[in-house]
Amino acid sequence: MAEDNTQDTTSVQILPNKEWLSRAQGLVPRVVAIAKGVKVFPQKWKLIISRLHHIPSSLSDLSTHPCFSKSLLCNEQLQTITLTLQETIDLAKSCVEAKYEGKLKMQSDLDSLIGKLDLCLRDCGLLIKTGLLAEVTTHSSDATNNENVRELFARLQIGDLESRHKALDSLLSIIKEDEKKLFEIMGQTHVVALIRFITSTTSLKIKEKIVTVISSLAESGIFDSWLVSEIVLCPLIKLVGSGNSFCKENISIVLKRLSVSSKASRSIVDNDGIKPLIEICANGDSVSQASAACTLKNISAVPELRQKLGEQQIVKSMVSLLNRGILPGSKEYAAECLRNLTLDNNNLKKSVVSEGGITSLLKYLDDRSLPKETAVEALANLIDSNFTDKLITLGVLPRLARVLKIGSPSAQRAAASAICRICTSDETKMLANENGCIAFLAKMLEAKDNETREIGARALASLMTVSSNCKEVIKSGDKSVACLVGLLDPNPHNGGKKYAVACLVMMSSSKRCRRVMVSYGAVGYLKKLVEMDVDGAKRLLERLEIGRFEKFVHQLKTNPSADDARDINMSSSLDVARAELGLAVLYLNKAEARDKICRAIQYGSKFLSNGEPGTAQNVDKSTSLARKVFRLFKFINDLHALISPNAPGTPLPLILLGKSKNALLSTFLFLDQIVWLGRTGIYKNKERTELIGRISLFCWLGSSVCTTLVEIGELGRLSTSMKKLEKEFKNTNKYKNEQYRSKLQKSNERTLALVKAGMDIVVAVGLLQLAPKKVTPRVTGAFGCFRHHRRLRQLKSNSTSRQGKDVLILSEYSAAV
Template sequence: MVEDGDEVAVDARSTEDWLLHAQELVPVVLDKAREAKGFAGRWKMIIAKLEQIPSRLSDLSSHPCFSKNALCKEQLQAVSRTLGEAIELAELCMKEKYEGKLRMQSDLDALTGKLDLNLRDCGLLIKTGVLGEATLPLAVSSSVAESDVATHIRELLARLQIGHLEAKHQALDSVVEAMKEDEKNVLAALGRSNIAALVQLLTATSPRIREKTVTVICSLAESGSCENWLVSEGVLPPLIRLVESGSAVGKEKATISLQRLSMSAETARAIVGHGGVPPLVELCQIGDSVSQAAAACTLKNISAVPEVRQTLSEEGIVRTMINLLNCGILLGSKEHAAECLQNLTASNENLRRNVISEGGVRSLLTYLDGPLPQESAVGALRNLVGSVPETSLVSLGLVPRLVHVLKSGSLGAQQAAVAAICRVCSTTDMKKMVGEAGCIPLLVKMLEAKSNSAREVAAQAIASLMVVSQNRREVKKDDKSVPNLVQLLDPSPQNTAKKYAVSCLGSLSSSKKCKKLMISYGAIGYLKKLTEMDIPGAKKLHERLERGKLRTFFSKK
């Protein structure tokens, strides 16, 4: 047999030579194994595995690409080395010349493991289909033709599945480098078996291998092309363990992977089921900026699933998110915290009370003081204001913050702010305060929004505020109020603001000037159709405008 160190001789042999060499060794090692003395149980197991080798070699050699396949040649070399070791151990047992019984038991167990690996790897070469693809050595020079790149990548991925751990480590290094240079082609070449091999490497004993593996898996998760494969191959438990106890890089990459995977509600539930919430909560408290933001985003994604919100609460997520809102390192962390609180308070009164008792309202209001108030924070406040006493909301400065959002926020943030106004204006005093804060011109302007839902909530808020006489006067003073409200009388099903528009115009119809404007902008035609649709208040307003129209007609006579 050729020694491992004799690289020249090894390289000189063809794949066919290595096949013949291995086939010649099998009967020799079987004869010697059957004559070995002692360790009968272990040798019986070894013989059973040796007897499987000829059929595996036959499967390999029958493949059309057998002779030119680099992986095939390397596998035959590995089998030959194992058979050589078996001969040496059998001869020692035959002569009973070995260094201690325990040492020989250990050597025989190691031999059994190598035979298992050889048999498994031979099977994988056949099953995975790489025999027809892999033709290049592991260390590929820069002169490899462009057309061979995809083939090389498929071979690298195949090498993650075969051989001993150090060989896989070497292949992993090559995959990491390949992804830096040509991530697109690596992703295109990935198969499910490659994903399974990577997931297995996440549990390797070597921290360096785990770190490199999770770096690759993070890229795969972020690509969005194989989330289902990753999850079905069991990636979640080892990722969660890395978040718990990995290196700084391992924690970061594992958390970013979970962030991407948790966008699926089913996977979010699975993360909770695998115990992923406590380490993510801890990372929000003590992690570096990137890991903290990724952990907050993952928890935000999980909080979008209603049935796990109580579990999140029990793990201390409310206080953690409020602390992030106050002290988060990155703005992104604060945004995720606000959105998480919005999700948690969407439908659960117990969670609302929990957020309120932990000082969440004050933190959310403070967060809104920035130049670009975020929709998520306003949405969380919208969910909470109905559970907070009016006096507390006033003392905390809710109304000025809502005005700030109406002036500076995105349309979504403005819409959430108006919804909060609708919920909080349950008393005359509060309606008066909102009107005095300057909300009405901003709400009238919002009636022109392209979004139907934004127009609807603005009309609803105006209708509520107009119960107070001074607010009605403010609406009358705005030149755009009547034209905008008349436009919202459109009877089409898409327009959901029409009932509020009728209410607002009804409150303005005592003014002759407003009635004339309504008529001039075509309100009567709209109201006739709305009367037929039984929209509340439409018939009464229609009749009032018709009477006004007649009076105008006769006064001209």
Template sequence: MSSRSCPAAAGDATAEELLDRARGLVPPALAAARAATGFGGRWKAIAARLERVPPCLSDLSSHPCFSKNSLCQELLQSVAATLAEAAELGARCREPPKAGKLQMQSDLDALAGKLDLNLRDCALLVKTGVLSDATVPAAQAEATAAQTDVRELLARLQIGHAEAKHRAVDGLLDALRENEESVLSALGRGNVAALVQLLTATAPKVREKAATVLCLLAESGSCEGKLMSEGALPPLIRLAESGSLVGREKAVITLQRLSMSPDIARAIVGHSGVRPLIDICQTGDSISQSAAAGALKNISAVPEVRQALAEEGVVRVMINLLDSGVVPGSKEYAAECLQNLTSCNDNLRRAVVSEGGLRSLLAYIDGPLPQESPVAALRNLVTAISPDSLLSLCVLPRLVHVLREGSVGAQQAAAAAICKVSSSTDMKRVVGEHGCMPLLVRLLEAKSNGAREAAAQAVATLMGYPPNARDVKKDEKSVPNLVQLLDPSPQNTAKKYAISCLLALSASKRCRRLMISHGAIGYLKKLSEKDVAGAKKLLEKLDRGRLRTLFSRK
């Protein structure tokens, strides 16, 4: 065991010598307890505990590795001190009282607590497997030293007095930073339960360190089940609500990581965890604010809890973060949260619009590289406002900006938004006048199938206005890009929109020639065999056009 994890040397006495001493102290302690006068009920309970000491010592000493582990020596020292105290208190109770009754009651209760701790620690020490780790063969000692040390640290979380546990947490933090895998492989439910209990320790520093360890465990991605089964959520939520700065930060980061699970997200709502997260979004430092926003974003991904989030005021808080978040991550999480909230709930869409969320999203989109979440939230909201409002708020110039400068995901969301707002001929005209057609045609080349599909759907919708169709016809990239979207593979979900666009262009002799030269007929034959709507009609048009060209050459 390393020096950092061992609280103190157990003295010069061997384990066998300490065992003999402890066994020798049991009879006088028992005799003193039975002979004590006054406080009969308390002394009877203490005597019953003392009678359990010899079997526990036998269990401990019968382990083949008993004499090779410092934990045994430390425990035996503690047991001997408790037995000596029992004998001394028993003797005092046979003499005229030198202290008041309340003091003696307090001393007896403390003695009972120490005996309980000794008995529990003795049983746990045998069960933890730490003693077995001491018998590693010499050839394997170096390879397994780290894991042996970790198991001893984990055992110390459950064994001994509070200060010893606190030192074990310090050692465990060091071990996690040096070799996380060795800790995770040795971690058991009892160890996690001990850490969870330390979240409610009296000393703030201990709570902070326990929260830091649990945060590292949660971020490893392999301990969610243990944390949940040992009841970590309620103390984590309390720590997020009223802990120190460091304690709150670690608790919120842990909640953010755990809330990625839909089941745990529901449990956080059930344990009244939303309000503390919202409060931190409004008052926390940059790290805590970002983590709290991330946790709320994760929770908002669960449809059935969205209304509960709204009732706690999450819409206003997310809009405020968009406007004045301390760090960019907070704003991104806020946009994702609004995207989730507005994905399929008209009431929440109206709430976001009425709270001024549309203006905040548009201002956020104005940045140099628009990302998907704010544009997707905007896509969800465009049907909740009138065409006049869309124009007065300059929504279309923002969508054009996204098509030019945004990420592929943002461009896909922008194309979908354009498709949604283009239900009337007048809006199709306005969209075309803003220069969307060539940008959508370029988006047909995107690597993402979803982006290609959204672009093809938007082009097909906008071509219902003849001037837009003429713009597509004039664009030299339109026909080649659309023909590529005739690929019959199941992964290509844009083919039905590509067929619609090409049918609209097939009246042009030049466009038909381009379609044929780029291999449209081969694609269309396969699509016709699969009865894809419009494929046979477009194939017949191209075949007739090809025949007319052949006859005219003759």
């Protein structure tokens, strides 16, 4: 709206909307008639007449709007149209009468008139289409605060530049006084209005003010979803490249805030925003530089945008910023951006190396301030490529040792993880020890948070495969052992237990370390870890238990109770015999051991009888009946296993097979109790007893089949993991690796269990007489006898390594010494 005209009218006349409408409608035919009579400047007047023909339809649209009669903006717009029409009449008369100062002056006045007519038509369209008429319905003197704000936003969109500029100044004053009041009524159309204003003006002063408003909106965090739209971001990005320093600084801050959203990051890239941001990183002031670097860092966090960043030479820019960034924050953003870029893109990794990124990152780690984990992680990303040797040559290990010593917990974790990845050969592992990494990693075991202790144990487990490094950890003192024992906690959320086991297995060669492990309760933890099938737990448990038994026997031999040598020798021999008998007592006290002895007798008799009547067959039947007593209520064991949780990471098919095995075996043992009742005469129905007996044997057959499938599946998993380890240690002796040896031992155990399950299937088929010609009673007896002979040997072996109550019983034999 033309401000000078508005001032004249509003200061003289205040008329209702209908009166202004009537005046404007009455002027239109008169104006058109006079304009058509003008003979000079025909092209100009032709354009003016074409605009005048659109005035009636605009007036009609305004008059039919529901808010027409009470809209303040409508009133002002009708005044402006009326004054513009009156001005048209004046200029037309001047042209008809040829009373004007000069042609150039008249041409300028006519151009101005065309602009005013265009503005009137545009403003009428905005008032109708955007709903501005409904927003401002009363005069400013009576309006509430919210209505005043709405009026200001409306005035940003209509009228001439000066009036819109005044409305913008009023908005800025509201933001300074109480920005919350402004934010409460802000809508997406208001944000779009600001952006349209900034694109329609060439005034730098106005642009700066609009940028200030948008910066406040972005800082509030309320309008992010509106600001990230393309219609808003595109003009802002253009202003970053072409605006002055004030606009660049504030818009870069806005983009920094918005680029946290991946949608905004994609929009910035799609609208060619990378190049101006890189230019700011190179030539901007400290604040703009940091904001632009942070924006690029946020964009690099979106995987699909990294290649586009690389094509814009971002690596070179970030390496340069890492070397000469004004603020520490700029360098940190640059390091984090390089970290993101090198996560999964080999081309960008090569670019980082070729641009001198390794040297810059190492130099950044040498800074006096606390080293940041982002630089460590960026270096670690280069380890998996072909630059490991270069990293070691340039001195990455001393820097990692420094991070372990003085870095923040997160930086220490990143450094420990990098050591795990870079130290794959014995040479690099020894070099890590020479730089003091082992001592600092052992210190990490004392951290309060579990994550730091876990990654410290993982790094130690990797380095301790070299004997000299293992000795270094042992020398570090009992505190490291105690911390590692604490990591044996079987809690499912504790991911460090497998690394702690690996470390303790290697340290168990030291008697002192074994004593410390036992004193801190390692045995109790390990028993639970064995049940969870944790690698190396069984081996470590056996070492600790056998070590305690050997110590007990040694005490028996070296603690004489007589004064002369003959009594010492006799006492020693007697004590050793007592110890051996104690082991036999422990073994025979096991119900399972006695059951297996009876079973070996049963199947041996079946082999001898071959199904023929006689003494051997009688022994077979009587022993079979006696064995059932040992299995009373044994079904509870498998019932407990059925409802117990599986080890984390077990595939669903193996879980289902394992639970099926437990269910079938539990059913077999339960039904076997009913068979015992029938065989002893307590239960009188013999036919049903025989039927239940066959059903129970079928359950046993099914459980053996499930066991076979489970073992085959577990062997497949072990084979896959062993092949991965073989690839990792292809340049070294794999049998020196504790993890590989543990998996190999477990594979052997699984293979033996598979053979046993297969033999159980044959025995079950024989007992059920499913293939009587092939699986005869003698074949059944042979397989059963051999199968349980192996089981007896296993039980005997296990009995020598038990702890807790078993060792307590043995201790009773030492009381006589």
